[in-house]
Amino acid sequence: xxxxxxxxxxxxxxxxxxxxxxxxxxxxxxxxxxxxxxxxxxxxxxxxxxxxxxxxxxxxxxxxxxxxxxxxxxxxxxxxxxxxxxxxxxxxxxxxxxxxxxxxxxxxxxxxxxxxxxxxxxxxxxxxxxxxxxxxxxxxxxxxxxxxxxxxxxxxxxxxxxxxxxxxxxxxxxxxxxxxxxxxxxxxxxxxxxxxxxxxxxxxxxxxxxxxxxxxxxxxxxxxxxxxxxxxxxxxxxxxxxxxxxxxxxxxxxxxxxxxxxxxxxxxxxxxxxxxxxxxxxxxxxxxxxxxxxxxxxxxxxxxxxxxxxxxxxxxxxxxxxxxxxxxxxxxxxxxxxxxxxxxxxxxxxxxxxxxxxxxxxxxxxxxxxxxxxxxxxxxxxxxxxxxxxxxxxxxxxxxxxxxxxxxxxxxxxxxxxxxxxxxxxxxxxxxxxxxxxxxxxxxxxxxxxxxxxxxxxxxxxxxxxxxxxxxxxxxxxxxxxxxxxxxxxxxxxxxxxxxxxxxxxxxxxxxxxxxxxxxxxxxxxxxxxxxxxxxxxxxxxxxxxxxxxxxxxxxxxxxxxxxxxxxxxxxxxx
Amino acid sequence: xxxxxxxxxxxxxxxxxxxxxxxxxxxxxxxxxxxxxxxxxxxxxxxxxxxxxxxxxxxxxxxxxxxxxxxxxxxxxxxxxxxxxxxxxxxxxxxxxxxxxxxxxxxxxxxxxxxxxxxxxxxxxxxxxxxxxxxxxxxxxxxxxxxxxxxxxxxxxxx
Numbered sequence: 001x002x003x004x005x006x007x008x009x010x011x012x013x014x015x016x017x018x019x020x021x022x023x024x025x026x027x028x029x030x031x032x033x034x035x036x037x038x039x040x041x042x043x044x045x046x047x048x049x050x051x052x053x054x055x056x057x058x059x060x061x062x063x064x065x066x067x068x069x070x071x072x073x074x075x076x077x078x079x080x081x082x083x084x085x086x087x088x089x090x091x092x093x094x095x096x097x098x099x100x101x102x103x104x105x106x107x108x109x110x111x112x113x114x115x116x117x118x119x120x121x122x123x124x125x126x127x128x129x130x131x132x133x134x135x136x137x138x139x140x141x142x143x144x145x146x147x148x149x150x151x152x153x154x155x156x157x158x159x160x161x162x163x164x165x166x167x168x169x170x171x172x173x174x175x176x177x178x179x180x181x182x183x184x185x186x187x188x189x190x191x192x193x194x195x196x197x198x199x200x201x202x203x204x205x206x207x208x209x210x211x212x213x214x215x216x217x218x219x220x221x222x223x224x225x226x227x228x229x230x231x232x233x234x235x236x237x238x239x240x241x242x243x244x245x246x247x248x249x250x251x252x253x254x255x256x257x258x259x260x261x262x263x264x265x266x267x268x269x270x271x272x273x274x275x276x277x278x279x280x281x282x283x284x285x286x287x288x289x290x291x292x293x294x295x296x297x298x299x300x301x302x303x304x305x306x307x308x309x310x311x312x313x314x315x316x317x318x319x320x321x322x323x324x325x326x327x328x329x330x331x332x333x334x335x336x337x338x339x340x341x342x343x344x345x346x347x348x349x350x351x352x353x354x355x356x357x358x359x360x361x362x363x364x365x366x367x368x369x370x371x372x373x374x375x376x377x378x379x380x381x382x383x384x385x386x387x388x389x390x391x392x393x394x395x396x397x398x399x400x401x402x403x404x405x406x407x408x409x410x411x412x413x414x415x416x417x418x419x420x421x422x423x424x425x426x427x428x429x430x431x432x433x434x435x436x437x438x439x440x441x442x443x444x445x446x447x448x449x450x451x452x453x454x455x456x457x458x459x460x461x462x463x464x465x466x467x468x469x470x471x472x473x474x475x476x477x478x479x480x481x482x483x484x485x486x487x488x489x490x491x492x493x494x495x496x497x498x499x500x501x502x503x504x505x506x507x508x509x510x511x512x513x514x515x516x517x518x519x520x521x522x523x524x525x526x527x528x529x530x531x532x533x534x535x536x537x538x539x540x541x542x543x544x545x546x547x548x549x550x551x552x553x554x555x556x557x558x559x560x561x562x563x564x565x566x567x568x569x570x571x572x573x574x575x
Numbered sequence: 576x577x578x579x580x581x582x583x584x585x586x587x588x589x590x591x592x593x594x595x596x597x598x599x600x601x602x603x604x605x606x607x608x609x610x611x612x613x614x615x616x617x618x619x620x621x622x623x624x625x626x627x628x629x630x631x632x633x634x635x636x637x638x639x640x641x642x643x644x645x646x647x648x649x650x651x652x653x654x655x656x657x658x659x660x661x662x663x664x665x666x667x668x669x670x671x672x673x674x675x676x677x678x679x680x681x682x683x684x685x686x687x688x689x690x691x692x693x694x695x696x697x698x699x700x701x702x703x704x705x706x707x708x709x710x711x712x713x714x715x716x717x718x719x720x721x722x723x724x725x726x727x728x729x730x731x732x733x734x
Contacts, residue, residue, distance in 0.1 A: 037697035037712030069699030227655020227694040260594075265602050265639065266708070267696060301593055304602055306637025309693065323596020323623075325636040382698060384657035390699040422656060456698070460660045472659045476693060482636075568667050570654065570691045571679045574636050 005171050005292060008284055009162060016163035020119065021081040025058040025103050028084075030074040030151060032065035032237040033230060033269055034391070038072035039091070046092035047075070050099040058103050064238020064273075066151030068138055069391035071114055074151075077102050082124040086133060088114035138389045141408045143370060143378050146354040147394045150238035155273045158280035161241030167286055169357035173249050174294045177360075182253040183209060186356065188364025190376035195221060195312075195349030196424065196453045196529070198375075198442040207336035208254040208346040216256040217340045219321070219347040220247050222263045222270065223305060223312035226425035227476065228456030231380040231392055232350035236263070236270035239354075240277035244300065246353035248286060249360055251298045254346055258299045262317055265304040275302050309426075309480035313528045314347040316482065327484040328528035351380055351455070372398025375441040379452060383409045385459035386416065395440070402437045405459065416461040420544065424453020426473045426480075427533040429540030430466070449540040465562035466545040467552050471499040473537040475569050481530060483574055488531025491522040495538065503563040507553035512542065582607055583615045587622050597623045597633050601640060609645035646681050646688040648726050650674070651705045652719070654691040657698035662715065666702045667691065669716035673723035686727060 019026050027047060031040045044062060051058055066074060071088030077098065078084045085108045087098060094112065102108050108127055115133030118126060126132070133139060144150075153160035161167075173182045187202035208216055220243065224232040235243055247259040261278070263271050278300050281287045289297045303321050305311045311319075311326035318340045320326040339345020355377060359367045368376045375397040381404060383390050388410030395404065405411065405418065412418050418433040429450040438444055445452050460469060478492035495518055498511050519535030526532050542549060551559055558564060576584065586607035587600045597619060604615045611634055620627045634640050652658075652667040674682055674689050681688045695703045700712025704719055706726045714722070 033695075033697040033710060034699045034712070037695075037700035037703050037710035039711075041709075072700065224696075225694060227653075227659075228657040228698050230696050230698050233696050268708075299593075303592070303594055304599065306598060306602065307639040307693070308637055320598065321594065321596075323598035323600075323633065325633055384698040384701060385660050390701075392699070422660075426656065456657075458657050458660060458698075464660055469656070469660065472656055476654070476656070479693065565664060566668055567664055568654075568671075568678065568691065570638065570693070574638065 003285070005167070012159040012162035015159045019059060019160075020078060023080065025080065026078045027058050027060045027103065028063045028076050028078070028151075029060070030065055030072055031062040031269075032234050033267075034065055034069040034234070035072045035074065036269070038069075040073040042092050043073040043075060043090050043095060046095040047099065050095050051103070054096075054099055054104060056099055056104040061154040062156075063153065064150050064155050065234050065392060067142075067147065067392045067394075068136070068389070070389045074114070076117075077108070078119070079106060079124075081122055083119050083122055083126060084117045085127060085130060086114045086116065087112055137410055138391060138393055138408050141395050141399060141403065142393055143396050144394050145358050145367075145378050146235060146242060146351060146380060147238070147392070148358070149242065150234070153239065155238055155240050156276045158241055158277060158284060161239065165361070166241045166357075167245055169360040170245050170248055170252075170286060171292060173252055173360050174292050174296060179209070179253055179255060182249065182360060185360050185364040186253065189355075189359045189367035190364075190371075190374060191352065191355055191359060191367065192375070192442065193349060194351035194355075194379070194455070196427075196451065198452070201348065201352055204336075204346060204348070205250065205254050207334070208256065208344055211336055211344040213344050214257070215343050216254065217343055217345040218247060218250045218254060218256045218259040219314075219317060219340065219345060220259065220261045220350055220353050221312060221314070221317055221347055222261060222350045223309075223317065224350070224454070225264065225307075225309035225312055225480070226454045226456055228384050228422065228458045229382050229425055229454035231382050231455050233267055233270045234392055235350055235354050236274045240274045241281075242354045242357055243274070243350055244277045244281050245286075246356035247300055248281070248291070248298055249356050250346070250348065250353055252296055256298070256346070258301065260321060260340070261300060261302050262321060263302065263304060264311075265306055271302065271304070278302060308482070309476075310482040310528065310530050313530065316528065317347060318345065325482070327482045330527065370396050372396075372439055372441045373443075375443070379440060379455055381455045381457050383457055383459070386413050386461050387411070387459050388413045397440055399440050400437065401431075401440050404440070404457070405436060409459070412459060412461045416463070419460050419462045419464055420466060420469075421450075422458040422460070422469065422473070423456065424451035425456050426476045427529060427536055428453045428456070429536045430469070430544060431540070432544035435544060449536075449543050463560055463562070465558055465560040466541050466548050467499065467502055467558070468562045470537050470541045471496070471503055474499055477530065477534050477537070479570055481534075485526045485531055487522045487525030488534060491518045491531065492534060494518050495535075499538075502549065502552050503558070505552055505556045505558065505563070509553065511553060512549065579608075579612060580614055580618070583612075583618045587619060597625055597630055598637075601630070601634055605640060610641045610643055612642070643681075644685075646685045648686060648707055649688045649690070650723055650726065651690050651692040651695065653695040653701070653703040655694040655698065658701040658703055661701045663702040665716045666704060666714050666719045669719045670704065670723055673720040687723070
């Protein structure tokens with residue numbers, strides 16, 4: 001039976017009303033990868049067994065990540081018609097009191113509460129003595145577009161996505177706009193690719209839209225092998241509907257017949273939630289033949305890859321979906337001419353596509369009004385390392401990086417000081433602590449020797465050694481080189497050899513020049529960004545921390561003592 | 576058909592997604608068996624109309640594939656930069672000691688495999704490790720050793 005979009009919306013709204021203002025309290029627990037690592041599954045078990053043993057009726061949902069990963073496991077209770085009250089760093093033993101006092105008794109455990117989030121439409125008084133979570137340092141800088149539903153809805157239930165505005169953008173694109181006007185909205189937004197290259201999305205789409213072939217593909221890249229970045233996986237775990245809707249709209253705007261969402265095998269949380277979102281979208285008629293009664297037909301398949309960082313490079317990604325070794329292709333021909341299975345193809349990162357529904361809903365002009373210069377919109381940053389508040393924030397581009405680190409992330413913990421920031425993934429760069437007073441903007445960061453890239457920001461305090469960190473990054477790059485281009489394959493190995501020598505305090509005065517020479521060859525002689533950008537970790541470290549390299553080479557000391565500790569790396573390599 | 580061959584056959588033929596490839600078939604076998612035996616290379620080659628050489632080229636490229644039966648448990652320690660900067664090497668060293676290993680690999684009794692993972696994806700909870708694919712964050716050398724001991728004890732109780 002075909003149900004109209006209006007009816008679907010009414011049903012979703014009714015279900016949402018039941019959840020938030022029905023008979024039973026609603027308990028939501030953050031169970032993205034960050035929650036799991038903090039023990040959220042054990043907390044969920046404890047909640048369910050306490051509810052059973054105390055005879056309390058409540059709805060329990062596993063949601064995604066609110067961004068406040070430092071406070072995981074994070075649990076919140078919403079009494080019918082009330083506001084959400086959060087408990088942070090919950091341990092299973094503390095659950096009994098929350099259930100008896102708050103869920104059953106209606107009185108929050110004020111002393112243990114992290115904060116509350118006021119709910120629209122609730123006339124309940126805000127709780128006494130509990131802070132407003134929107135005033136938390138990690139949240140006041142935020143402007144949530146992609147993450148608007150993260151931590152709020154159950155990612156396995158499409159009705160919760162629809163109840164919060166989901167699929168209205170697709171409806172608008174299909175019914176009110178034509179393909180060209182949809183593309184125009186994206187063009188007006190100034191959206192640039194969030195996978196690292198920051199290429200204008202509408203320009204990329206127009207290459208595919210202009211190709212008259214009947215069979216064309218849109219690929220969504222969630223390979224995300226970058227250590228330090230988890231925002232793509234987190235979007236899939238928190239609000240997969242936003243991404244699926246974005247992939248459908250991209251298909252409509254470019255005239256594609258099928259979309260692929262590409263995820264690394266083994267990341268079961270993101271995979272399961274994404275598959276559920278695709279299947280449920282199909283059940284409600286948002287995928288398949290004649291979507292919403294129009295002549296637009298489209299399918300999405302979730303495809304898996306093995307462990308390979310380079311599989312995140314767009315042409316290697318197509319090789320992996322075709323089931324081959326993930327190695328980049330020569331270009332031209334470009335993917336929009338000859339792509340997946342020889343068909344014209346467009347490839348975008350998860351974050352890029354996840355912006356699309358809100359851009360179509362609110363208009364490109366609205367999005368272009370956020371951000372800085374040609375870096376429009378927001379950026380989703382992963383804050384890791386020894387920071388007070390680790391997690392994920394979505395902030396407008398143009399924000400000062402210093403504010404992100406010192407304010408939103410609360411600075412370095414335990415009274416230590418920041419030594420450097422590693423940005424944009426392993427192919428990004430490092431910034432010295434006195435160079436972070438810059439605006440987050442694609443061009444400004446690149447000029448400073450770092451990139452926005454995947455959005456990973458890894459902080460290090462004074463106990464870290466820059467040479468050791470550089471060795472760690474190059475060790476990763478060496479391990480992940482696919483081996484196709486010898487300047488990258490051999491260059492990475494040689495760089496690692498030199499860095500290991502410097503770490504053993506056996507470096508020579510020629511070593512820095514030798515590394516620069518290797519780096520130039522890698523840049524000139526590699527097919528993809530892995531080799532082309534692979535010298536960035538070294539060049540940016542030398543730019544800000546030359547004297548520390550000199551100390552290792554000339555004075556034969558590692559000032560922090562880090563380099564002398566045992567170091568391990570994976571034994572199995574690509575063959 | 577041997578039991579092993581039957582399981583390989585069922586795993587490869589049981590794929591439900593539209594795009595079935597050499598890689599997807601190998602992943603299906605790994606999900607079923609925990610490793611890629613030689614029989615699977617032959618079977619996937621026949622199934623995919625490819626040579627064994629082609630299949631081996633794919634299998635040997637992705638380091639998630641192993642070619643020997645798995646140990647009863649697997650412990651992974653994250654090797655990514657976020658974990659590295661807050662002490663992953665110390666955690667890994669401690670896991671090796673608890674397992675009685677010098678470096679990555681399987682224990683002689685095949686009760687435990689220890690390996691490094693390039694990124695377990697929970698960087699905000701660094702240093703991260705996983706026990707049988709269940710993540711544990713904010714570890715330190717002591718908690719990591721306890722996690723390993725606990726995993727092996729659980730198994731002993733289960734017997």
